[in-house]
Amino acid sequence: MTFDLVLTGGRVVDPSQSIDAVTDVGFADGNVVAVEDGLAQLTNNVRDVTGKIVTPGIIDLHTHVYWGGTSLGIDAEEFARTSAVTTSIDTGSAGPGNFAGFRKHVIEPSETRILVYLHVSFAGIYGFDPVVMVGESHDFRLMAPNHARRVIEENRDVIVGIKVRIGRHASGPQGIAPLDVALGLSDETGLPVMCHIDEPPPSYEAVVAKLRKGDVLTHCFRPFPNSPVRGDGTIKDEVLAARERGVYFDIGHGMGSFSYRTARAMLAGGFPPDTISSDVHAFCLEGPAYDQLTTMSKFLGLGMPLDEVIARSTVKAAEAIDRPELGTFRKGAVGDASILSLVAGEHRLEDVEGEVLTVKERLMAEGVVVGGEWWYPK
Template sequence: MSFDLILRNGRVIDPSQGLDRITDVAFAEGKVAAIGDSLDAGGAEVRDVGRRIVTPGLIDLHTHVYWGGTSLGIDAEEFARVSGVTTCIDTGSAGPGNFPGFRRHVIDPCQVRILAYLHVSFAGIYGFSSRVMVGEGHDIRLLAARDAVEVANANRDVVIGIKVRIGRTASGPAGITPLDVALQVADETGLPLMAHIDEPPPSYEAVVSRLRPGDVLTHCFRPFPNAPVDGNGEIKPEVLAARERGVLFDIGHGMGSFGWKTARAMLAKGFKPDTISSDVHALCIAGPAYDQVTTLSKFLALGMPLGEIIAASTVNAARALRRPELGSLKPGSVGDASILSVDEGTFPLQDVRGEVVNAERRIFARGVVVAGRWWHPV
């Protein structure tokens, strides 16, 4: 078999196959073609990655990349280059009223993959900036159930779920009502739902108790108030019950949703996130979230094994998306890969409350393969 590209001598870590060893990865016709030692190059482009880590293309399950269409949107391609991400999941930047523009002007021309949770609010997250903060769920007149079903069904190739934001900031006087509407849309379309939770009311417990198997609670390691643990560091019973029935827990770091204290308490009880995501947007890309590899590095500092961290941004994320062709380097999978390094030193990592941990190791992005082609250099 002839190959288009071979990554030579990488430490291939692919949790979908239980793989962690030095070997080669080959790509052909936009897909992973082979994994093996000393693969025959033939006429292929060969990149010796020098024992750097090669993973399936990283998936960031929570981003905001409707650049120019919403005030919180960032440029997906620039973010991907810096962060080693090959699939950005936009989580509700656009609703049914402005999704066509998002698709035409951002999703379709982008060199990296963008998939989306469609917001149940008509115009998505339309009033989120450093000067204006209008929760799109405050006015229930903006909840567009019929429109959301129509747009989701017309864009099933890129719409992978329904998004709703709940909390004092996001839904305000409407309380938990937007979640009830979003759940109806998710049920009607057969799609999973992602729920944002910010400060109470409503409570973390009330939101997570309504979620179904396969739904995602993002911002799952929030600091107080609306943390998943009580004042004694015990995990709330509703959180444990939700995991037991199959609700997925996503980090969604962002500008207000990751606390070292909460993370330590959750991991001490053996409660690890299903997926790790940055929630990168215009107000946190310069800190404290920065990007996906910075967010992943925080879990390295917390003592989470590297293989589990990579799984939380590859195969686990692909399962949450119901896209088994992603998040794996199995032959026949989508030909995306991320090249990473774990560097030693002293790296200050900050949470959303200002606590800084000086980590001894940090993950850096060193290269990206998209659709079987070298896209960004080591």
């Protein structure tokens, strides 16, 4: 067997197979072929990653990468370089009215993978910046489930779910009703819903009570108000019931949706997030979210083991979007890999409330493999 690329000498951490060992990873024809010792002698294209961590390609389940098409959008390829994210899941930047432009001008030219939760609102998240803040779910005339159904049927190769935003800022006078529209579209198409929640109304409990197995609640570790925990730190009953049903709880850090206080209470209650995501967009690149690796590093600082942090950004994220070929080094899987380092020091990482956690080590990007080829740095 010959290989197109072998990564050698790195600490391979693949939670999907319970692998945590210094070994080689071999790629051929765009896929993973083997994870075992001695592969480097079988090809001339070897990358020595000794001292680095090698993981399946990192998946950020909540991003906004419709660059140039919305005020939120960042460049997915630049994000991959700085955060070693090989698959960006865009969550609602585009709706059925502007998805065609997103696909043609951003998704198809991108050398890194972009998958999509299509917004049920016609133009997606179109009016969001520090000065102009228009909640797209405020106006029910913009709910477009019929248009969205047609766009989904034509683009199932890249659309993995349906996005809706609920809360005082996002849906305002419409309350929880846009979620009902999204759930109806889900029933029609068979795709899960990702639901954003911000400040009440409606309450966290009311929103999560409507979600079903396979749906995702993002911004799940929000601060008060609309936190999943009570003032005494106990987890709300509706939250526990939703996990029992199979609802996924996603971090979606962003500008205002991740609190250390909430995270500590949830972890102490035996309720880690299912997935860790950044909600990276143009207005949180300089903090408090920064990027996916910073968000992951915050959980290391909170005491979550490295393999669990990686699992929630690889195999668990792939499970949430029903793409088992991603987030794993199993033979035949897509040949994506993220090469990371754990940098020791005194790293000060803030949450959305301004609390600073000083962590002793943080993850940094060192390299990216996409489709079995070394992609960055050249």
